Amino acid sequence: MHQAALKGDWKSAKQMEMMHPGALTMVISERSETALHIATRVKRAVFVEKLVERLDEHDLASKNKYGNTALCIAAASGAVDIAKLLVLKYKALTLIRGSGNATPVLIAARYKHKDMVSYLLSKTPVYGLASQEQMELLLGAISADYYDIALLILEWNMSLTLQRDFNNETPLHIMARKSGAIGKKNKPTKWESCINKWLFKHIYKKKMMQIQAYKMVELMWSVVLNVIPENKVSDFMMNPSSMLHEAARVGNVEFLKVLTNEYPDLAWNVDGGRKSIFHVAVENRQASVFSLIYEMGEFLDYLPYYFDEENMSLLELAAQMPDPSHLNRISGAAFQMHRELLWFKQVEKIVELTMRRKKGKRSPRELFTQQHKGLVEDGEKWMKKTANSCMLVATLITTVVFAAIFTVPGGYTNTTTTSTTGSVIENNNNTGTPLFLYHKWFTVFVISDATALISSSTAILLFLSILTSRCAEEDFLLWLPLKLVFGLGTLFLSVVTMVLAFSATFFLFYGKDTAWVPLLVAGMAIVPVYCFGVLQFRLWADTIAALRATYFLYFRNSKPILF
Template sequence: MLFLFAIAIPDIVLDFLHRCPRFATTMNEVLRTNALIYLSKMPQTFPSASRLAFWQRWIYSCIPMQSIATTDDNVRINMPDQSLSESKNIILQVSSKLRGFAINLLAFLGIKQIYDLKKIHIYSDKILRCMCEYISTLDYEEYIKADVHRAFHKAARNGMVEFITEVVKACPHVMTSADGNARNLFMSSIANRQEKVFSLFYGLESNRARFVCLMDISRNTMLHLAAKLSPPSQLARISGAALQMQRELQWYKEVESIVNPTDKDFLNQNDQTPREIFTYDHKDLVVKGEQWMKEAATSCTVVGALIITIMFTVAFTVPGGNVQETGYPVFKDEKSFTVFIVADAISLFSSSTSVLMFLGILMSRYAEEDFLKSLPTKLIIGLSMLFFSIAAMMVTFCAALIIMLDGRLQVIIPIVLLATIPVTFFMWLQFPLLVEIFVSTYGPGIFNRKMKRWY
């Protein structure tokens, strides 16, 4: 099979398709598949379906790639000169060792893997364009025989935006095709929670209306499909049942905003409205989300309460004690004492705020709509204030040491460095969760409503 070697040797596949483009749609009668269908099952070969972290995306964008030579390009091959002097041979050997060390270092840092991924993406794009160029020349019978629409809908289920757009450019009529469940491109993207494919809807401009009113084989509208529970593979991408519930609500609200108002109460084959389906399918996820929120809030409440107790006590047991005659602190005129008392107040007030937020989470009613904004917002405020309180508590501790040790830096500096360890560990463990919740709640969203016209 042609594409069994696509990832390992994409350059050979590209060259082969340039020479024999008909193999793109030549059907294997035993497996009932061809190269185009096989490519539609490989989402990892295209950028839109790749799941990269923020820092990986940054590295990906910074990696330079040379243009890929095709069969029409002139390729120059440099042969090594056998008559090199001994000194030049030594230089070549050293440079080869350094190059090997650099490659191993890049592999250790994960940069080489990102480079290889980008290389595969570029080759896959070239291969896809080569296939689509040939597909555009097929007549109707050849198009049916090639089973282009099956490859198209597999790509939609796998979230392969590049595949979809290129095939549509080659065969515009594929946009009106449906899969085995009578679902069009956008209905399939909703059912499989492929937000990048669904965002193509916003690039249709005047052609949107004809897709909104369609139903599948079970008389489900777009909103019915959005009301169903996401596939487990898509839910697994999101950490925490509460955030999973939030994502489900975001999908439902997004689709609800584009459908006709009458579709909100439309009955499907089982006489169910979209809202009834959503409530029934998500009742277990609501329970899990409530449990996840309460466990997180309980753990953080204990930490916050301990900080409140410590900081309140510290405010009345200042380092150095008080003057007997006046009752004022001995070091009240020292700058380090000002830092001490301000940091103590910040830690006390921020930890008190965090505890109140977490108590609000524990006492929430946990309705479906609460998972969209209310609960995540309380968790964001609670975690943020807890971070501030722990950091301020460490500053308070360091300021107290400076006062008591009277500026002995050889002791103060190591202790201060050690004091940063718990703050660093806490941030390292919890800060990614805080960022994920904030981006999910107040970020730009998973849908691109500013999609440019592409069809």
């Protein structure tokens, strides 16, 4: 019977039951398991379906050595089809607890089986779960990012909002640290929904889950405001740690918007270090959180007067070197230095000159220079190493295409020099007209080769200017990224046109009967162009992003664009 249950061999199991009545419900393993437990564990749904028809409620509720019913085993393994068969036969199974005195739905939540949790929640009566179990189920759903399930649990029992876990934290405190989990409340339009469902299913699911997370935070915050007296709301949020500052630290801007929209004065709260959420945002380089300052115009007038317990102003925090984990969000020391300059400049625009308080004998600018001295050196090395490598490639292309223009495909027509008597003095094959002069592919070859030569030469000059640059702090803000993006652009153009010139020569030599040869070569020639584009795309995109951020800083009076 044990082997039949493992293999899902119902025919053998049925014959054994006929020979030995009661074999289907007999304990047949060292774990005190019956055929139902074993078949459920190995997910033999067809076997379980036929077996359940012959069992009564007592048999379905039997437990193994560890105190688990077959439904508990199905919940742990995520076998929803088997769970449906069991619950259909005996609905009260959802309330029979397994090992650790846990209900099946709680077991499924611990193993992060979303479909199983959703199904068992729909079949488990609320009164069957203790308040502590509901809390654990809620926290499990939040931990697994199942916000639709978490919202359903909260709607069952909204008082869970105020309960605390073993760390003395409420669900709101936990959601404050879930950066990227909360999206905007607005649902996608019908057209967006249709497109995302068919083409971008993963993105659509993530978007809908973010909307559920937003609704969940909104619901919990409304419970807090309705239940807790106004003078105690701040204490609720600060214990055991400030949820506002935790959200600001990880960049959870949508969480902050929900709380401050209903309670704007919360933006004035300071933590134990006397820092506002904007000081924390600057310290942790969270641009999205810092951008909230533009939505709170009245805060700009008082922000310069805010100092932490170490007497550090907002501008001095921007001048400090951030933690490596924040710095490494941007690849490349040059772009890291660029972003640091943007942060300092943006905060400097907000904090008036008269408010730029010094720390000792150093101004914020001097503090910035001192703190970022090592980063400037690393940025200079990175930029010059990149420029040197790119210039080497550009030089090779220049050499190749320069030589190619003087060794034209097909050669030249013969030119013959004769004497006055009519005898041939010289027969020269290298001074006549190019043989394919009037062929369209020869024109493509010449134009492509000339473009490759000009663009590669330009790239050499641009990368050379980077190599000879002094690489001062301010250079990282505009000129170095500008030279790099144009250098990469002209280098890419030279690669494309060089490959085009190479392909054009094959179309010159092969006629219609062998047209597949140049087509094959041209197809293969796309590979290096594609590789260059894909491999260097990240570098080019980072450079464009840096220039865009600089443009918004200097030429647009708008919110900061800090990558």
